[in-house]
Amino acid sequence: MKTSLNDHQYILYSKQMLLADVSEQGQLALLNANVAVVGVGGLGQLVAQYLAAAGVGQIHLIDDDKVALSNLPRQLLFNPTDIESNKAHVAADKLQQRNRDSKISAHSIRLTSDNYQLLFNTISPQAIFDCSDNFATRQLINRIAVEQHLPLFSAAISADQGQWFAYLPESMLTKIPRTNTRPHGCYHCVFPADSLLSQNCSEMGVLGPAVGIMASMQALAGMNYIVGRHVEFGVLHRFDAKRLSWSKATMAMDKHCCVCR
Numbered sequence: 472m473k474t475s476l477n478d479h480q481y482i483l484y485s486k487q488m489l490l491a492d493v494s495e496q497g498q499l500a501l502l503n504a505n506v507a508v509v510g511v512g513g514l515g516q517l518v519a520q521y522l523a524a525a526g527v528g529q530i531h532l533i534d535d536d537k538v539a540l541s542n543l544p545r546q547l548l549f550n551p552t553d554i555e556s557n558k559a560h561v562a563a564d565k566l567q568q569r570n571r572d573s574k575i576s577a578h579s580i581r582l583t584s585d586n587y588q589l590l591f592n593t594i595s596p597q598a599i600f601d602c603s604d605n606f607a608t609r610q611l612i613n614r615i616a617v618e619q620h621l622p623l624f625s626a627a628i629s630a631d632q633g634q635w636f637a638y639l640p641e642s643m644l645t646k647i648p649r650t651n652t653r654p655h656g657c658y659h660c661v662f663p664a665d666s667l668l669s670q671n672c673s674e675m676g677v678l679g680p681a682v683g684i685m686a687s688m689q690a691l692a693g694m695n696y697i698v699g700r701h702v703e704f705g706v707l708h709r710f711d712a713k714r715l716s717w718s719k720a721t722m723a724m725d726k727h728c729c730v731c732r
């Protein structure tokens with residue numbers, strides 16, 4: 472565990488630490504943080520870049536997908552020469568070269584209900600970033616967050632409709648004092664597994680900057696959490712990428728939810 476910064480780090484992270492409620496203490500929290508990023512596509516490759524550049528100490532990138540030509544307009548970490556290579560490995564290699572303070576590991580697997588326990592017991596992250604591109608994986612990641620008592624920072628976008636939220640399992644409310652945070656619904660409370668929400672950007676299309684906005688919100692919420700700032704958990708933020716407008720709704724708890732109840 473790091474308890475002090477060296478001269479290089481004082482300069483490198485100086486603009487972050489100038490924020491009074493981040494300061495050196497927040498930077499040390501980032502350097503000591505351990506997070507999982509599930510999905511290294513449009514959302515995940517940007518979330519991972521921001522987290523690594525900010526000095527997050529351990530980042531686990533989880534994705535079995537390969538870079539494709541049609542990814543390049545929005546997945547700016549990847550080059551044409553990366554096509555057909557595993558996204559998690561390519562991203563980990565590039566981010567590791569650029570960011571010496573982060574230990575970045577690649578897990579070239581598709582997260583399933585059969586393999587997640589072994590993986591999460593091994594990597595022991597303190598937060599999950601859901602950057603997946605499909606409904607089934609989002610449901611699984613939500614279940615993992617509830618079971619493993621992990622805060623979840625989730626984003627998704629399909630065509631011109633984006634959304635993001637931060638979720639804190641009820642089991643963590645007493646452990647981490649956060650003002651105004653009350654028990655709230657999980658992803659499954661709001662979007663039950665039988666919802667008709669199978670569309671993703673591979674079927675619907677999307678513009679690169681719209682993905683970047685959602686990823687930025689997700690990364691920012693997660694960093695605010697790590698440095699100890701207040702995070703508004705349990706609110707679903709929706710973004711209309713045509714009108715450039717936002718709306719939000721409370722994530723109401725379903726008292727019959729089979730995941731979090």
Ligand SMILES: [Zn+2]
Pocket residue numbers: 656657658659660661725728729730731732
């Ligand atoms: Zn629930």
